[in-house]
Amino acid sequence: MPCPRLSTCKLANGISMREALRVWQSFYCDGMYARCERYKLAESGRDVPLRLLPNGRLQDPPSAPEPADKRRPTGT
Ligand code: SF4
Numbered sequence: 001m002p003c004p005r006l007s008t009c010k011l012a013n014g015i016s017m018r019e020a021l022r023v024w025q026s027f028y029c030d031g032m033y034a035r036c037e038r039y040k041l042a043e044s045g046r047d048v049p050l051r052l053l054p055n056g057r058l059q060d061p062p063s064a065p066e067p068a069d070k071r072r073p074t075g076t
Contacts, residue, residue: 003033005042014050014059028054 003009006029015021028036037056041048051059 003029003039005039010050024054
């Protein structure tokens, strides 16, 4: 049975890689949702951090963009 929170969960918003998202979904969202830390938090009425993964770890924040001067071509 799929997770009852599937339609409102923002897991996909915090994961940019489609393949990685599919792995999380196939393990947790499509069956083992009772073990999902996002599910447990939501069920207890607490806020679910966007970067929280179903296994309880926080996804690394996106890397900061390089300063503008490092993006200029060199040698010109
Ligand atoms: S990440 Fe967790 S709470 Fe969100 S849909 Fe999947 S199992 Fe449910």
